[in-house]
Amino acid sequence: MSKASEVIIVGAGVGGLTLALSLHQAGIPCRIFEAVPELRPLGVGINLMPHAARELAELGLSERLDQVGVKAQESVFFNSHGQLIYREPAGTGLGYPWPQYSIHRGDLQTVLLEAVHERLGDDAVQCGHRCVGATQNEDYVTVSFTSPSGQPLEPVTGRIVVACDGIHSSLRKQLYPAEGAPRYSGVNMWRGTAYWDPILTGASMIRAGWLSVGKMVIYPIRNARDGSGKQLINWVAELESPRPAERDWGRVGRLEDFLPAFESWKFDWLDVPALIRASESVLEYPMCDQDPLPTWTHGRLTLLGDAAHPMVPRGSNGAGQAVLDARVLAGLLKKEGLGPMALQKYDRERVAATTRVVLTNRSNPPDAILREVHERSQGKPFARIDDVISQSELREIAENYRRVAGFDAATLGTRPSYV
Template sequence: MTSISIAGAGIGGLTAALCLHAKGFTDIRIFEAVPEIKPLGVGINVMPHSSEVLHNLGLGEALDEIAVRTRCIEYRTRFGHLIQSDPRSVEAGFAAPQYSIHRGELQFLLFETVRERLGADAIEVGKPVTGFIQTDDKVTVLFEDGDSYETDILIGAGGLRCKVRAQLHPDEGPLCYEGTMMFRGATQTDVIGDGRTMVIAGNHDVKFVTYPISEKQRKEGKALTNWVAEVRVDRPRHIQDADWNRDATFDYLTPFQDFQMADMDIVAIMKAAPSVTEFPMIDRDPVAFWTQGRVTLLGDAAHPMYPIGANGASQAIIDGRALAEALAADAGTQGLQAYEAERRPVTAKVVLMNRQGGPEQVLDIADARVKGPDDKIEDLITAQELEDVAANYRAVAGFQKRTV
């Protein structure tokens, strides 16, 4: 039986392990750098095409208990105009729901499921992978503590600073930074609107994103409201040492003082957050290859992208399914090459489209034409113009509607 090692127990690595197990692979080991997996982080979205993967793994019921089924994404101007409502529900024709969920809760769900299905020893924490040595037949995984482990296949899923990627691409340049800082928090609020809508308001320079992430609280008539304030700043700030847990040090409130939303007070929501962290909007240029012999990449290690279009975690989940299917057909180097051939071109397009704003391009279209609260969207932008943006992104990212 082919042995497979995965460097990184993030959403992508854990999903890959479950998909591989579903295809009959049993000799799977995951090595995670942190000493303990905890449900940390803030909100993310799992798109319909990726939640379908999780449903097929038998996780639909568990997701419905903790995550909010997102009804739609509303794009708004800073004056509160509704530019576009982009439905994301099963009722809108998708094969599975879009979920808004706490990132740590999703990771912990996947972590516990891996331990249940593959065994408690399938994941080894506190074991940072620093590199590898390979021959035609085997890969030796190298660890920070000096240990090593022999395997048939190594999957680098260690995120933005994956050591496996660094070894495959030793001359890669610095992280790409487009000038925007993201400030993140989660605030206890009353239910906003229908309690199932994601709102994205503003423009490319000043943008506010918010959505509820707790189904348990929604059923109690409350909301855990995740929010992201994006602000373009003058110069790069702590890019190479960017840390998701860094406390906010920049004035992120002032740019939103004049935002006018009928159903929420944006500044009040931000002020009420118990903690706020900051992180630069960064990615990397698509690389020419992921695979070398018996080693390949997955998730953010393969295609780190701007968090636009809510696609980072979703593309990692899709990677896991594609990898498992390719290795089930050929559990060797040809399988890894087939996986890369399927996924690398797709994710490269998503990375580049996200740099152009992805589906959020409608914000800038509206911002250029709507100059005040009394303007009417329908007089300035056609519905077809907006739908073309949304449809193009759905096609590139891979979550087309099946029926309407």
């Protein structure tokens, strides 16, 4: 076993890879240990809001993200009858220098992984290493791994270990062995992608309906790359359901479990059931989170991203908050050195910030706009939206969320760089 002076990162998802690039930028050596034998571009769409786009820009990744993602132009809300409720600009349209990217999770992971390989070398990511626990003394932390077939591998020693190993984090379980099951919000989600003609502006993030009758989130994640002009469109159908699906990102869903709720959604701006039927496959995932933890840090070990703060995906902030965690942590390790002090400062800053996001995602995320209209109009079509709710009230819901999540123009435009 060799005693190294590096940071050990567990998990090569969005959080782990961003942390590796940020540590490299800060001049701190690190290695990533990833459970799967080979990283494949899995998942469907995610959004990176301008606060995360700023961090990736400071890592020099804007050009690559511009090539693979879609820069959202607007955020637009409809009721379940297809009537327009509210529309506002997104990303640079809101006055930020940084865009909002709508992007395939696999494309984002690939951009990050390629940059890691280029900057840190090909052996910076060690696949086939499933973390099963960590021990530490005053100076070092030692992490144990097994191979994909379950055989123990040589343990690895470093100065710090950061668990970026997602919703089933092994090191979170080690820190909190008695933690309860995930908190199910009573809503299941079905997700898919289809090649389709551009919808609305061709860069619109659409939210429609409400959870009790069926809600959709729809946005393009890849621009047309061939002569057909079709974009890759990501959709998420959300429906109240007493039974939570298994918390597995790869679980296949069935059309008959949700499509009936959307059969009548044939609007002049989109035929929703046709879009769903055009999708190659459907994934099912429960909308659940976990109660915020009081602390993520134990000595030389800490948590980051979904391992630290799984949240319900109602504010497009899961990946973004993982990116922010990574940047704040790298900045503090650079400033304070590779010891527990940096981790404690990281803990103080990021536990508080992400707790606010986790709790606001439960109660008042941007799609609360849809809830307000659904409840006030009792789910019926309206003659004029202003008779139901004012545009200024709708704007305030959206702005409140930006403040909570840290991408309101005042905060984002003025805060110094983390690294």
